Amino acid sequence: MRPGIIKAVHNHMKKNKDSYFLTGDLGFSVLEELQKEFPTRVINMGVAEQNMIGVASGLALSGKKVFVYSIVPFVTMRCYEQIRNDICYHNLDVMIIGLGGGLSYGVLSATHFALEDFAIMRPLPHMNIFSPSDEMEAVLGMEALLNRQGPVYVRVGKKSEPTVYEKPFSFTFGKANIYSESKRDNIVIFATGPILSEVVKAIPLLEKQGIMPTVVDVHTVKPIDAKLIERISAGKTLAVSVEEHYRIGGFGSAVAEVLSQVVGSPRLLIIGTDDRFIKELGNHDYLRETFGLSASGLTDQIVKAFKKE
Amino acid sequence: MAIDNKLDAIAHQIRYEIIKMLVPLESHHIGCSLGIVEILTALYFEVMNIDPKNPEDINRDYFILSKGHAGASLYATLALRGFFDKKLLSQYDTNGGLLPEHASRVVSGVELSTGSLGHGLPVGLGLALSAKRDKRPNKVFVLMSDGELDEGSNWEAFLFASQHKLNNVIAIIDKNGLQGFGKTEEVISVEPIKEKLESFGWAVQEADGHDLQSLKKAMTEAQNSQSDKPNIIIAKTIKGRGIPFFEGKFESHYYSISEEKKAELLSSFNKKS
Known part of the structure; x- marks a missing residue:
């Protein structure tokens, strides 16, 4: 990009x-x-x-x-x-x-x-x-x-991020974009940044396990689109946030700040990196794989959380 | 020492306003505010191209108080120069008031809100660069303290200014030899400061920071310089200048005036003005 x-x-x-x-x-x-x-x-x-x-x-x-x-x-x-x-x-x-x-x-x-x-x-x-x-x-x-x-x-990412959008769409700064909506959805995944491409790859993997996600691309982390997050989370079994950032204080925290104000909102699974410096050495894909941030890693984390509900 | 009576009277008046603002409130930063009065007097009443009626004039000279903790001194100067009503000074450091201890852009004439050291010079260079590129005549004055030179950002800025020949910058160092918790010489010595700055490519002058003629001379020389070097004036000052028992005292950074001295001070200044 x-x-x-x-x-x-x-x-x-x-x-x-x-x-x-x-x-x-x-x-x-x-x-x-x-x-x-x-x-x-x-x-x-x-x-x-x-x-x-x-x-x-x-x-x-x-x-x-x-x-x-x-x-x-x-x-x-x-x-x-x-x-x-x-x-x-x-x-x-x-x-x-x-x-x-x-x-x-x-x-x-x-x-x-x-x-x-x-x-x-x-x-x-x-x-x-x-x-x-x-x-x-x-x-x-x-x-x-x-x-x-x-x-x-x-x-910005580094270079040559995978394509998520083939065609232009109506972009408004401050308004999240619903990337894909499942009619029978039971969870909602909020993602930000290039990791959205992994979330997109995880959709069919989740569906195989009976989890029907609606995926929201939250390109604007601030001001966060609280209205959409609140509306789309209503009635879901689980909400998930995905980012390449520590789980502390980042995008997931921003989503949590919204949902914590909503009576009856679903539990939020915040997916990000652990509270430690990363000592493992490898390229971007390798690190995503290692920390459960690849499509399969994301799927595993989401399935595990979904089963608890 | 040549005395300019009119400017001297203004400096005295600024000092009185500072004491009136700070002493009853037992505010900190009295010494730091008093020590730069002549520098501000020379700039605002003699040297700078400014118009209180048109404070946003695109061609104005800029002044940045990088040592933002001396905000009281700047507020008093701006009020006396006509940027805003002197009555506003009563809102200094008060609950629900307008003027915070550290210089704030809330009032007309303050160009940059400051308070953390090492910010003023880089921002000043941005203003100077903008003026240069647009071929505007603005000069940018930045007042820093000698203790502030501990901050690495200033040294990044010193390098940048000479690289880009920002000769429309005139920095002034308020060299009082004291800083937050000790003598500058004992904490982190900046000496030999003149040689250091010269080696960074700046045109360095020295001045007596309480002698209005000496300051005016150095400032005017910097303004009219034909060299492409950025300018800096090392102004030797006395912290707490104007309160004899405070002069040159490290404690004057904080509040430490007894009740008896407080009354004596206010009335003695009153009589003189």
Whole structure:
């Protein structure tokens, strides 16, 4: 989805002279064209993320729209207070583009994983969070976001995520998309990000076991679509949230915050990673397999929980 | 020392407003607020291109108080410069009031809400970069403390500013030699600060932070500089300046004035103004 996002930024910068793109010394084979076309507005800030967020805030204070770009931990955690005080407290028009959502950096291992980002971005007032599942959705989301102002965090995968959407659909930021609805559904699965492709693969596996899921793609983690979550969970035997993030504080917690307010809502199974650093080494698929986040792993976890109900 | 009577009187008035705001409330950060009064006086009443009637003017000079804990000093200065009614100062640090202890953008003239150290300079560089690219004349003044230089973000910013030739930035270091829990020299020494900053590619000047002429001279020189280097003025100051028993005292960062001294202080300032 990275090419689609950069292309959307490129088109925006072409039309809007008051836009800047700051990178934390990353972009090899991805940003060259952008840099060539806008040499004064695309700035390599060096490996200095605190200063990058500060400079982005100063530019935005003077009326510019600013994109900042780096790997998730570097562009969210290293400079978290700058995001809170400079961007969010001042409600500035800065889009943080974070690469490598979840476990997608694979063998680069723990320092490069993004398993806490939802948890730290969600509580920030004014912050919006977009977590696309594939290229198509990333492009649709960017179109919507580029017409808005204010802080937004875009959690991007690494590269070549499996296609979830073959065709464009009606995308509204802040409104979850019902990916597939089963008429005889007894559970609902809420998923966010590229892991939706594993959830989609799990549908027939679940159906074989008599579990009929309705699958909802929650591309906007903040503001979360509470209305849809509440409506669609009603009467289900089980609700499930799926994300590549620690189970603590992330997307599942956001869904739980909604359902905990609803009388008679179903139990929520939060699927994510365990509360420990990941020492196992392997590529993205291997890690998903290892942590029960592949289609079969998800199926096993859901079947087990369903049987308890 | 040359004395500019008009500016001197303004500085005295700002000090009085600070004492009126902070002392009855027993607020912290008295020393830090008093120590930068001349710097703010020179900037707001002499050096900066600002118009209280048009505070959002696209071509204005910017001022960022990176040491946001001295908010009282900035509020008093802005009020006296006409950015807002002086009556608002009574809402400092009060329940349901408007002016928090750390500088806040809630009032006209405060460009950036601050309070955590090491934020002002990077944001200032963003403003300066924007002005440069748009060929606007804005100068960006950022006031930092010497203790604040412990923060690594400033050093990222020092590197960036000289790399991008942001000569429209004029940083000022309020060098009082004290920080939150000790003497700067003993906690983390920044010396030799002049040489350090020069080696980072900045044009460095030194000034007496309580001498309005000395400050004006350094600021004007930085404003008119033809060099492509970013500018920094190391202003030697005395924390707590204006309250003799507080001057140069680390305790003046916090509140430590006895009841008798409190009354004496308020009345002595009153008489002088």
